Amino acid sequence: MATDSLNPRSWLYPTPRGLYCEPGGFYVDPAVAVDRAVITHGHGDHARPGHRAALATPETLAIMRARFEGMPDTAQQSLKYSETVRLGEVEVRLAPAGHILGSAQAVLTWRGQRIVVSGDFKRRPDPTCPPFEPVPCDVFITEATFALPVFHHPSDAGEIGKLLRSITTFPERTHLVGVYALGKCQRVIRLLRAAGYDKRIWLHGALVSLCRLYQEHGIDLGDVAPASEAILETFRGAIVLCPPGAIADRWSRRFAEPISAVCSGWMGVRARARQRGAELPLVISDHADWPELSQTLKDVGAPKVWVTHGREEALVFHARSLGIEAEALHLGGRDEEDG
Amino acid sequence: MQAFAALLDALSFQPARNAKLRLIETYLREVPDPDRGWGLAALTGGLDFPAAKPALLRGFGEDRIGPELFHLSYDYVGDLAETLALIWETDCAAGPPPTLGEVVDTLQRASRSETPGILKRWLDALDATGRWALLKLLPGALRVGVSARLAKQAVANIGNKPVDAVEEIWHGLTPPYRPLFDWLLHDAPRPSSNAGGAFLPPMLANPIEQGELGALEPAHFRAEWKWDGIRVQVAASGGVKRLYSRAGEDISGAFPDIVEAIDFDGVLDGELLVRREETVAPFNDLQQRLNRKAVTLRMLADHPAHVRLYDVLRLDGEDLRALPFDQRRARLEAWMALKPRQRFDLSPLVTFRDWAHLAELREGTTGDGIEGLMLKRADSAYLAGRPKGPWLKWKRDPMLVDCVLMYAQRGHGKRSSFYSDFTFGCWREVERRRELAPVGKAYFGFTDEELRWLDKWVRDHTTNRFGPVREVLPDLVLEIAFDGIARSTRHKSGVAMRFPRINRIRTDKPAAEADTVDNLLKLAARAAIDPS
Ligand SMILES: [Zn+2]
Ligand SMILES: [Zn+2]
Numbered sequence: 008m009a010t011d012s013l014n015p016r017s018w019l020y021p022t023p024r025g026l027y028c029e030p031g032g033f034y035v036d037p038a039v040a041v042d043r044a045v046i047t048h049g050h051g052d053h054a055r056p057g058h059r060a061a062l063a064t065p066e067t068l069a070i071m072r073a074r075f076e077g078m079p080d081t082a083q084q085s086l087k088y089s090e091t092v093r094l095g096e097v098e099v100r101l102a103p104a105g106h107i108l109g110s111a112q113a114v115l116t117w118r119g120q121r122i123v124v125s126g127d128f129k130r131r132p133d134p135t136c137p138p139f140e141p142v143p144c145d146v147f148i149t150e151a152t153f154a155l156p157v158f159h160h161p162s163d164a165g166e167i168g169k170l171l172r173s174i175t176t177f178p179e180r181t182h183l184v185g186v187y188a189l190g191k192c193q194r195v196i197r198l199l200r201a202a203g204y205d206k207r208i209w210l211h212g213a214l215v216s217l218c219r220l221y222q223e224h225g226i227d228l229g230d231v232a233p234a235s236e237a238i239l240e241t242f243r244g245a246i247v248l249c250p251p252g253a254i255a256d257r258w259s260r261r262f263a264e265p266i267s268a269v270c271s272g273w274m275g276v277r278a279r280a281r282q283r284g285a286e287l288p289l290v291i292s293d294h295a296d297w298p299e300l301s302q303t304l305k306d307v308g309a310p311k312v313w314v315t316h317g318r319e320e321a322l323v324f325h326a327r328s329l330g331i332e333a334e335a336l337h338l339g340g341r342d343e344e345d346g
Numbered sequence: 347m348q349a350f351a352a353l354l355d356a357l358s359f360q361p362a363r364n365a366k367l368r369l370i371e372t373y374l375r376e377v378p379d380p381d382r383g384w385g386l387a388a389l390t391g392g393l394d395f396p397a398a399k400p401a402l403l404r405g406f407g408e409d410r411i412g413p414e415l416f417h418l419s420y421d422y423v424g425d426l427a428e429t430l431a432l433i434w435e436t437d438c439a440a441g442p443p444p445t446l447g448e449v450v451d452t453l454q455r456a457s458r459s460e461t462p463g464i465l466k467r468w469l470d471a472l473d474a475t476g477r478w479a480l481l482k483l484l485p486g487a488l489r490v491g492v493s494a495r496l497a498k499q500a501v502a503n504i505g506n507k508p509v510d511a512v513e514e515i516w517h518g519l520t521p522p523y524r525p526l527f528d529w530l531l532h533d534a535p536r537p538s539s540n541a542g543g544a545f546l547p548p549m550l551a552n553p554i555e556q557g558e559l560g561a562l563e564p565a566h567f568r569a570e571w572k573w574d575g576i577r578v579q580v581a582a583s584g585g586v587k588r589l590y591s592r593a594g595e596d597i598s599g600a601f602p603d604i605v606e607a608i609d610f611d612g613v614l615d616g617e618l619l620v621r622r623e624e625t626v627a628p629f630n631d632l633q634q635r636l637n638r639k640a641v642t643l644r645m646l647a648d649h650p651a652h653v654r655l656y657d658v659l660r661l662d663g664e665d666l667r668a669l670p671f672d673q674r675r676a677r678l679e680a681w682m683a684l685k686p687r688q689r690f691d692l693s694p695l696v697t698f699r700d701w702a703h704l705a706e707l708r709e710g711t712t713g714d715g716i717e718g719l720m721l722k723r724a725d726s727a728y729l730a731g732r733p734k735g736p737w738l739k740w741k742r743d744p745m746l747v748d749c750v751l752m753y754a755q756r757g758h759g760k761r762s763s764f765y766s767d768f769t770f771g772c773w774r775e776v777e778r779r780r781e782l783a784p785v786g787k788a789y790f791g792f793t794d795e796e797l798r799w800l801d802k803w804v805r806d807h808t809t810n811r812f813g814p815v816r817e818v819l820p821d822l823v824l825e826i827a828f829d830g831i832a833r834s835t836r837h838k839s840g841v842a843m844r845f846p847r848i849n850r851i852r853t854d855k856p857a858a859e860a861d862t863v864d865n866l867l868k869l870a871a872r873a874a875i876d877p878s
Contacts, residue, residue, distance in 0.1 A: 156419050157433055159432065159474060161473065176372050265762070266365075276422070280359065284814055298435075324414055
């Protein structure tokens with residue numbers, strides 16, 4: 008489908024403000040407020056406040072409204088999965104990325120050449136969003152958060168099983184589970200429900216509004232309630248979800264002998280788990296692991312891959328060994344995400 | 347193997363003692379024989395696989411994913427066994443994963459050339475945690491923060507028995523310990539403790555509380571010096587000779603000079619020291635011998651070990667533990683008088699008129715050889731554990747220095763939301779600039795209320811964070827108490843304290859007036875001089 012003469016870097020390239028699509032006149036996930044942005048998903052390092060116009064899935068726009076107060080209606084342009092819209096000279100489609108609710112890959116087509124900006128993605132099933140759709144393309148821009156062969160995320164069910172087993176072994180202790188507020192939290196709740204855990208799940212105040220938003224989008228979280236509303240005795244043997252930072256915070260002192268569990272892809276590496284002070288590290292990630300990254304390169308079949316957002320070196324090396332023309336794409340404004 | 351892997355994994359992240367016990371107990375109850383016994387052997391350091399050394403694993407990783415990706419991975423993870431466990435992919439066609447019993451059995455018999463092939467097959471069949479546990483098992487030392495004593499405590503707990511009941515028979519048992527589990531879980535008779543060189547649980551003393559002495563009758567007590575060495579038990583019977591630490595750990599390997607000098611049948615209680623001529627060397631010298639697995643001839647010559655005896659539990663097959671202290675002492679003295687002995691001498695009784703006189707004698711001692719006094723009731727039988735009343739220890743007053751708080755780290759378990767591990771420093775001059783050098787770490791000595799105060803102070807004065815550690819403004823003086831101090835090349839400041847603890851928080855004292863490293867070095871030099 009590509010015109011060989013067209014250099015993709017001539018129409019989509021990194022700038023200090025973010026990845027810029029020149030013939031479309033928009034940025035993808037810019038690091039600062041811009042006139043026109045296409046947003047892949049609601050995480051803080053991708054969706055930022057203050058754009059004059061932002062194009063995203065309806066779910067992502069809802070998340071942005073919940074996070075950024077006073078976002079004017081005129082600034083929002085909603086595009087459902089599988090719909091297509093034209094921005095400037097460029098055709099834009101949003102394809103499911105399987106990362107969190109509303110997460111999408113930006114599929115950009117110009118003069119017959121197609122570039123897919125994957126944003127963040129994963130390949131394993133997630134009960135809170137539709138699965139990643141591999142879109143054949145000329146250039147695939149992939150994330151590389153967990154791009155090392157040491158990252159093989161184990162099965163979600165097995166990790167949730169560890170948590171449930173710990174509750175059986177320590178029935179008198181509160182299990183504080185550190186989760187990222189957007190996506191991980193709601194997915195962990197759904198996984199617990201799927202494992203048959205039907206007791207009330209308690210929430211740190213910072214998680215409440217996003218859980219409500221997920222419920223409004225038809226994701227059944229079962230019996231959840233803010234942890235502030237109950238007395239200490241209630242929390243014996245209970246599961247309390249909180250942002251990872253709250254575990255070491257004074258907030259956690261209200262619980263009896265808490266066990267700190269942390270859910271993140273980083274928990275697969277012991278030194279990282281220890282650094283976080285996790286007594287029960289659970290490897291549950293919303294990002295593709297090494298085999299998923301590798302499989303995705305094969306599935307999209309792009310002859311060119313640009314690697315960003317993480318451990319570029321290993322994935323560039325690996326892609327080249329698969330015969331793909333690969334290079335690192337350095338974008339500013341990305342923190343190491345919670346994973 | 348998976349149950350054992352899950353146990354090791356959970357233990358390696360669990361800092362609290364009680365939680366560790368619960369994890370081990372659950373494992374021992376739920377896993378059937380013989381695997382639970384092999385698991386216990388691994389935790390107590392009872393397994394050795396001479397042909398399966400970690401060096402075999404070199405090359406495994408590069409072969410698997412190529413040198414470039416392997417080195418990027420190893421760089422990131424930092425641990426070879428863990429890197430291998432993570433990069434290896436489970437092969438569904440490899441069949442079921444091995445049981446722990448199968449692993450132990452096969453590795454003990456496999457030759458050096460067979461072992462790599464066997465390991466690869468197992469790595470294929472196991473999951474990442476299983477692979478990690480398998481590779482941890484190879485060197486013999488698991489390093490998951492579980493002592494042999496703790497594992498034995500867990501074993502005792504599953505049968506509601508005291509740990510000393512397990513300790514007494516332990517050295518007559520071999521993995522996978524079936525008779526032990528039959529006794530603890532299925533009411534079978536207790537295994538016999540008749541094995542040669544068996545360890546007998548020692549009797550321990552309680553510290554003297556403020557004012558307690560006045561209520562006691564001096565004539566009912568005998569006094570001994572409390573030596574600054576290591577409490578040991580010398581046990582020999584049926585041709586087996588052993589030296590044990592107070593916790594029942596067999597330390598014979600590090601002290602062949604002592605073991606060689608055993609030419610009797612009995613169990614004796616005493617203090618292990620390094621002694622040159624008549625002089626007791628500083629505790630540090632003893633520590634150097636302790637930390638070695640194999641002792642060089644030079645070490646044996648420079649750091650000669652010695653046991654100063656103060657009690658006898660068993661002699662020529664006769665159990666003396668029920669006898670009163672005075673009678674045991676008489677037996678010990680008579681036995682020592684039989685012939686001159688290399689490497690053993692008698693700890694003398696300290697005669698005194700009354701408590702004031704004894705206090706004076708205690709004040710009169712200085713230096714590192716003596717830690718204080720032991721008081722033992724003349725009529726006390728030798729009882730395992732720490733019974734209240736019969737034996738008391740009366741330590742010398744601690745030494746005190748003023749230090750400046752430098753770093754604080756979050757604690758574990760109940761203290762995990764508190765900054766409760768404190769690193770403190772003293773002043774020194776480097777290139778004509780005054781700076782703080784860390785001299786020690788303390789995590790006790792304060793009340794709960796003081797802990798809350800310290801925690802808040804740390805949070806309010808943080809200047810830098812590194813993971814769970816916070817660096818603080820050098821503004822808070824802590825009075826540190828400690829029991830001994832010696833020069834140390836392993837510490838940056840050049841000194842090492844014994845049992846440092848926070849004695850007082852000195853908000854009244856400006857940080858600039860805290861002690862200097864020079865002062866500490868002087869204290870260490872004085873402590874090294876022999877007291878006698
Ligand atoms: Zn994300
Ligand atoms: Zn991201």
